[in-house]
Amino acid sequence: MGFLLLALALPFLAAYGALGLLVPARPPGRFQLLLRGCLAAGVGLGVTSYGFYFWLVFFGPSRQAYVLTETALLASLAAASWWAGRRRRPVAAPPPGAEPPAVVRIRRVVRLALLAVLALAVLNFVFLAVKSPYGDADARAIWNTRARFFFRAGDHWADAFSPFTDHPDYPLLLPASVARGWLYMGEETNLVPVLVGFGFTFATVGLLVAAVAVLRGASQGFLAGLALLSTAYLIEQGTAQYADVPLGFFFLATMVLLGLHDRFPETGAGLLTLAGLTAGLAAWTKNEGLLFLAAVPAARLACTVPRLGWKAFGRQMAFFCLGLLPAVLTLAYFKAHHAPANDLIAGQDHEAVVGRLLDVSRYLLIGRAFGLILLDVVGVPFALLVVYFFLMGRARRQPVRVGVLPSLLVLVLMLGGYFGVYVITPKDLEWHLGTSLDRLLLQLWPLALFTFFLAAAAPEEVLAGRAALPARTPDRLPQGQPIS
Amino acid sequence: MDRKVTVAAGFLILGAACANALLLKRIAAPDGGFRQVRDSAIVADYDGERFARLKELLSREALPEDRTVGYIDDEPPGSAQATGKYQATRYALVPVILAPGPDRPLVVGNFGASPRRARAAVPAGLVLVRDFGNGVKLFRARGR
Numbered sequence: 001m002g003f004l005l006l007a008l009a010l011p012f013l014a015a016y017g018a019l020g021l022l023v024p025a026r027p028p029g030r031f032q033l034l035l036r037g038c039l040a041a042g043v044g045l046g047v048t049s050y051g052f053y054f055w056l057v058f059f060g061p062s063r064q065a066y067v068l069t070e071t072a073l074l075a076s077l078a079a080a081s082w083w084a085g086r087r088r089r090p091v092a093a094p095p096p097g098a099e100p101p102a103v104v105r106i107r108r109v110v111r112l113a114l115l116a117v118l119a120l121a122v123l124n125f126v127f128l129a130v131k132s133p134y135g136d137a138d139a140r141a142i143w144n145t146r147a148r149f150f151f152r153a154g155d156h157w158a159d160a161f162s163p164f165t166d167h168p169d170y171p172l173l174l175p176a177s178v179a180r181g182w183l184y185m186g187e188e189t190n191l192v193p194v195l196v197g198f199g200f201t202f203a204t205v206g207l208l209v210a211a212v213a214v215l216r217g218a219s220q221g222f223l224a225g226l227a228l229l230s231t232a233y234l235i236e237q238g239t240a241q242y243a244d245v246p247l248g249f250f251f252l253a254t255m256v257l258l259g260l261h262d263r264f265p266e267t268g269a270g271l272l273t274l275a276g277l278t279a280g281l282a283a284w285t286k287n288e289g290l291l292f293l294a295a296v297p298a299a300r301l302a303c304t305v306p307r308l309g310w311k312a313f314g315r316q317m318a319f320f321c322l323g324l325l326p327a328v329l330t331l332a333y334f335k336a337h338h339a340p341a342n343d344l345i346a347g348q349d350h351e352a353v354v355g356r357l358l359d360v361s362r363y364l365l366i367g368r369a370f371g372l373i374l375l376d377v378v379g380v381p382f383a384l385l386v387v388y389f390f391l392m393g394r395a396r397r398q399p400v401r402v403g404v405l406p407s408l409l410v411l412v413l414m415l416g417g418y419f420g421v422y423v424i425t426p427k428d429l430e431w432h433l434g435t436s437l438d439r440l441l442l443q444l445w446p447l448a449l450f451t452f453f454l455a456a457a458a459p460e461e462v463l464a465g466r467a468a469l470p471a472r473t474p475d476r477l478p479q480g481q482p483i484s
Numbered sequence: 485m486d487r488k489v490t491v492a493a494g495f496l497i498l499g500a501a502c503a504n505a506l507l508l509k510r511i512a513a514p515d516g517g518f519r520q521v522r523d524s525a526i527v528a529d530y531d532g533e534r535f536a537r538l539k540e541l542l543s544r545e546a547l548p549e550d551r552t553v554g555y556i557d558d559e560p561p562g563s564a565q566a567t568g569k570y571q572a573t574r575y576a577l578v579p580v581i582l583a584p585g586p587d588r589p590l591v592v593g594n595f596g597a598s599p600r601r602a603r604a605a606v607p608a609g610l611v612l613v614r615d616f617g618n619g620v621k622l623f624r625a626r627g628r
Contacts, residue, residue: 109497113500117501117504124507132523133524145578219493226500234509387492391489459489
């Protein structure tokens with residue numbers, strides 16, 4: 001058990017320290033710490049999964065050497081970040097402005113409600129995980145089968161990509177993270193995939209709350225968390241031990257980091273590089289992440305060039321691509337040496353694709369499925385959001401809305417991409433929709449909520465007569481300050 | 485508090501609380517409609533007792549160079565049951581690679597309670613190496 005704690009705590013601490021150095025310029029505060037902590041949980045696991053894969057490639061599965069080497073590296077990184085962080089001048093937060101009593105009251109109520117619902121959600125997760133410790137079908141067919149090969153097969157670990165396994169082309173963040181946990185423990189236990197699922201599920205909730213709180217005020221952040229927790233399917237999928245919740249986390253993390261950069265341009269390029277890193281981790285989690293890698297620059301192009309020009313766009317993309325580099329190198333190696341062709345691409349021929357593209361009935365079927373499954377997966381929170389927007393209206397201030405358009409564009413591009421893949425899929429369309437669309441929509445749901453709560457008016461805004469931004473999220477910040 | 489804000493926040497709080505309370509109720513029910521809960525007992529059996537002796541034998545037995553053994557069962561080919569059974573067996577037997585069909589030197593059989601169905605599912609070219617009980621059998625291809 002001690003080794004499992006080490007396997008989880010070390011990447012977190014190292015990532016937490018490194019993020020503090022990479023991301024300057026926000027005064028300390030609870031939400032900045034929560035944001036950094038949630039990002040560190042996902043980034044830490046993601047980056048160590050790159051290391052685990054390359055260790056297997058170059059050294060094979062040698063437990064002692066791997067654990068010692070990685071522990072030394074991560075502990076050094078955590079210590080160096082802590083030491084470098086100490087040398088920075090501590091920055092005082094701007095004094096909170098006087099807030100109307102109604103704002104204080106609503107914040108207190110929604111915070112309490114969020115904590116209560118969060119406790120219930122954690123309880124649900126634990127109960128469901130106890131009742132289904134092996135996760136759902138694809139956990140055994142794909143993700144944990146691969147992890148077992150990495151852990152059990154010794155020098156034949158690459159048998160994980162045998163044509164007799166399912167989807168051997170899928171990237172490895174999740175199975176590498178699970179196998180890495182087993183390697184630390186020296187034994188196989190269902191606890192590792194359950195904890196990985198738990199971490200990503202609740203880091204997604206924490207990240208959404210913190211990001212919306214930083215950008216739009218605490219009450220709005222708490223309400224965003226409540227909206228996500230009203231999606232029961234998130235908990236189900238979290239316990240299923242699939243890669244869709246981790247993928248949704250990295251989608252959200254990328255757009256949050258870009259949103260923070262846009263809102264606080266004085267923070268420099270660290271956020272852009274970090275966004276590239278999280279986008280790369282999305283591509284290392286599932287193949288849908290590759291579509292995300294195309295959607296993000298396209299959305300940035302559409303939003304940045306008209307506002308700031310080509311030069312600014314090019315500079316932003318350069319820093320973004322710097323963060324993307326580890327994923328590009330890892331994926332290139334993986335696709336060249338281990339992954340066979342994707343079944344959706346390999347199963348295509350030109351004439352059949354044209355035939356499917358011209359078949360109107362496919363579009364109707366997919367459109368209907370999108371509507372029905374959207375209602376099934378997020379019907380309850382969607383209805384709640386409609387009521388919320390009807391009552392609260394939209395955010396009025398321009399700086400607040402800056403992050404909305406890029407995220408909205410990414411969502412539209414991703415949905416369009418998913419729609420297009422279904423149109424040309426060589427698999428039976430009804431079967432394909434029935435077995436995957438709910439998970440694809442869940443991947444995008446945290447990002448959709450982030451976008452919504454940026455766009456909708458916050459309680460603080462409404463209660464202050466839409467006259468001012470929340471006192472705890474000032475529009476302009478002093479330059480060059482550490483995030484916490 | 486402004487009434488609009490109270491109602492809007494109240495809706496979200498109520499919705500989230502109800503969604504989680506209903507989920508808790510479903511989880512508390514015997515299977516609550518969760519496939520993963522339904523399958524859990526089967527997978528636990530496959531992962532534990534059912535294949536334990538076969539796994540032990542395969543770890544000692546000289547496997548083919550490609551570490552691949554064949555697989556047969558008595559479910560209707562292409563059915564959901566057949567897919568589920570094959571995937572659970574494959575998961576249990578890692579690091580052995582399990583290839584569907586009898587065209588391998590060694591073949592694992594995973595059968596249900598009906599001996600008649602099990603007999604019908606075994607092709608003529610296979611010789612029984614060992615019966616591990618509970619419908620788990622290991623075959624060798626005749627002449628290999």
